[in-house]
Amino acid sequence: MKTKNQKYSENKLYYNPDRGEFTSRGNLLFEITLGGNTITSCCLRGGNNHRGIEKILETKRYNQAYPWLVKCDDRAGEINNLAFSLAVETLLDLKIPDRVSWIRTVISELYRISSHFNWLNFIAKNLEEYFTAGRTEKIICRIESLLQKLKGRRGSCNFIRVGGLRENISSNFLSDCSHLIKYCDKQLNPIKKDFLNSDIFTARSRSLGEISLEKALDLGITGPALRACGVEHDMRKTDPYCSYEELEFAVPVGENGDVHDRCLIRFEEINQSLNIMKQSLQEISPAGAWQENSGKINIPSKEKSNSSTEALIHHYKLCREGFKIPAGEIYQPVESPRGELAFFIVAGGDNKPHRLHIRPPSLAATRGAIELIPGNTPEDAALIVDSFDINSGEVNR
Amino acid sequence: MCEPETISRINNFIEKKISGQHSYIVHSQSTDHRIEINPMDLVRVCRELKNTDPFYFLRLADITAVDFPKKDKRFHLNYVLYSFKLNHRLHLKLTTGREKDLPSLGGIWPIAETLENEITALFGLFFSQKFSRKNRFFKIKNSIYPLRKDFPAGARFRANNCKYNL
Numbered sequence: 001m002k003t004k005n006q007k008y009s010e011n012k013l014y015y016n017p018d019r020g021e022f023t024s025r026g027n028l029l030f031e032i033t034l035g036g037n038t039i040t041s042c043c044l045r046g047g048n049n050h051r052g053i054e055k056i057l058e059t060k061r062y063n064q065a066y067p068w069l070v071k072c073d074d075r076a077g078e079i080n081n082l083a084f085s086l087a088v089e090t091l092l093d094l095k096i097p098d099r100v101s102w103i104r105t106v107i108s109e110l111y112r113i114s115s116h117f118n119w120l121n122f123i124a125k126n127l128e129e130y131f132t133a134g135r136t137e138k139i140i141c142r143i144e145s146l147l148q149k150l151k152g153r154r155g156s157c158n159f160i161r162v163g164g165l166r167e168n169i170s171s172n173f174l175s176d177c178s179h180l181i182k183y184c185d186k187q188l189n190p191i192k193k194d195f196l197n198s199d200i201f202t203a204r205s206r207s208l209g210e211i212s213l214e215k216a217l218d219l220g221i222t223g224p225a226l227r228a229c230g231v232e233h234d235m236r237k238t239d240p241y242c243s244y245e246e247l248e249f250a251v252p253v254g255e256n257g258d259v260h261d262r263c264l265i266r267f268e269e270i271n272q273s274l275n276i277m278k279q280s281l282q283e284i285s286p287a288g289a290w291q292e293n294s295g296k297i298n299i300p301s302k303e304k305s306n307s308s309t310e311a312l313i314h315h316y317k318l319c320r321e322g323f324k325i326p327a328g329e330i331y332q333p334v335e336s337p338r339g340e341l342a343f344f345i346v347a348g349g350d351n352k353p354h355r356l357h358i359r360p361p362s363l364a365a366t367r368g369a370i371e372l373i374p375g376n377t378p379e380d381a382a383l384i385v386d387s388f389d390i391n392s393g394e395v396n397r
Numbered sequence: 398m399c400e401p402e403t404i405s406r407i408n409n410f411i412e413k414k415i416s417g418q419h420s421y422i423v424h425s426q427s428t429d430h431r432i433e434i435n436p437m438d439l440v441r442v443c444r445e446l447k448n449t450d451p452f453y454f455l456r457l458a459d460i461t462a463v464d465f466p467k468k469d470k471r472f473h474l475n476y477v478l479y480s481f482k483l484n485h486r487l488h489l490k491l492t493t494g495r496e497k498d499l500p501s502l503g504g505i506w507p508i509a510e511t512l513e514n515e516i517t518a519l520f521g522l523f524f525s526q527k528f529s530r531k532n533r534f535f536k537i538k539n540s541i542y543p544l545r546k547d548f549p550a551g552a553r554f555r556a557n558n559c560k561y562n563l
Contacts (some may be wrong), residue, residue, distance in 0.1 A: 052543065052550075054544065055543055055544055055548075055550055056550060058550065059550045217455045217456050218506050218507050218508065219507055219508050220456060220457060220458065220506065220508035231481065233481060238484050239484075329429070329431075329475075330429070331429055331459075331475075331477060331486070331488065333458075333486075340458065342458065342459060342477075344459065344461045344475065344477075346463050354463070355461070355463045355464075357459075357461045359458065359459040359461075359477075363511065363512075364508055364511075367507075367508060367511050
């Protein structure tokens with residue numbers, strides 16, 4: 001019998017797509033109401049991870065925003081930094097060296113691969129395919145160790161800045177990337193054969209969680225989930241940024257909009273990202289410019305500030321006040337591993353943004369998952385939610 | 398992305414759809430195509446833009462609210478629409494001093510309910526959807542709207558019963 005103070009009722013389940021990471025732990029609960037073995041309704045219990053990032057960033061200077069932006073996404077935080085930097089650079093009308101664009105392309109694809117392998121690891125563990133999970137964990141460790149060499153720590157990062165990069169890439173980064181690409185290339189076929197083409201996965205995922213194209217558009221779904229419905233829409237092709245205009249790559253597209261198509265598309269995107277990285281690595285020279293030249297946006301190097309009074313003054317001003325942006329508005333979208341990630345910045349002529357809004361792709365995906373869950377069993381509901389690759393850090397911000 | 402021909406076609410189309418008394422301002426910047434629109438015309442214009450050939454703005458990408466406390470029309474709402482056919486992004490800007498009975502796009506795009514719920518919780522702007530206490534994004538104490546400029550950044554409050562209603 002249900003009492004007034006009873007927190008959990010008998011016919012309710014709580015599913016937490018928890019990957020055990022610092023931005024997603026226990027912060028997004030799907031409250032599922034059961035009628036027998038099928039789900040009758042679903043809603044979302046969340047908000048525990050709401051850190052007030054948008055409000056906080058209104059009080060921070062533009063060059064203090066990077067650590068906060070990275071907190072929105074645990075596995076591809078650098079793409080948040082990229083979108084922010086592109087937006088601010090457009091408002092400032094800055095010209096970025098070509099070498100920086102190519103390096104940014106390589107880094108964003110590296111994070112895309114890391115995010116997709118992380119998702120694959122999670123979904124393999126949920127389906128108890130521990131062999132595949134072990135393979136993907138090895139790959140993730142190798143990517144993390146490469147990123148550790150690049151920026152000094154694993155996990156959240158801070159490499160892409162407005163005006164360029166935090167520092168120049170090391171001499172071994174390019175060769176390490178090419179070794180990683182060869183290693184990942186070898187691992188993809190066994191994973192596809194053992195997991196994605198297996199009878200168990202195909203039987204469970206085919207015709208599960210089908211969403212029509214009209215519904216996906218009405219719900220604002222983007223990214224692999226929209227491409228699974230048959231729309232060849234990728235921000236890197238339709239609205240190219242960095243160096244994507246000069247690259248040749250395919251955009252994988254599905255037919256049915258079900259769980260199987262969403263998973264296959266993400267896997268194929270890993271392949272395309274490796275292809276993009278191979279092409280980009282040929283364009284990057286080992287030595288060259290790694291930030292724009294004016295010295296008024298990024299802190300100048302030690303040698304310059306020790307030898308030039310002007311550079312020293314810029315160094316002091318940047319640390320004390322930051323840089324100012326003339327009044328204006330910008331909406332900058334990029335393609336994140338989950339869909340269209342966009343930044344809407346309203347600049348007031350000051351060194352702090354008047355309003356900074358992050359458009360998360362996971363919010364629409366969560367809405368889509370909630371629409372699809374009723375009528376399925378709890379196990380299938382878990383698979384549907386996992387196929388959308390929802391990040392609670394983005395939804396809650 | 399913002400081709401001049403596309404911009405002029407969309408501007409001409411919208412000019413015919415708005416009510417005769419209220420004018421609109423076109424901000425044709427190099428990066429974004431922005432149109433300021435009256436709240437009375439918003440729903441009709443969006444429905445026409447979604448369903449009419451050759452525009453087909455099938456996707457509502459985002460709704461953002463901005464607070465300018467020193468201006469008469471304090472709240473600025475920015476609606477971002479996207480057309481796959483034209484590969485064009487349109488920003489419809491709505492300025493209002495009202496906090497209640499704002500036009501809702503929930504009947505055209507269901508995702509608008511989610512985005513409007515978020516704005517209601519954070520800015521205290523109420524849209525004319527079927528709104529009740531149960532449908533709130535967060536259940537916060539009355540008149541505490543964190544993203545308004547009069548709410549201090551360092552303040553703390555407890556959000557009770559954080560049940561999302563997307």
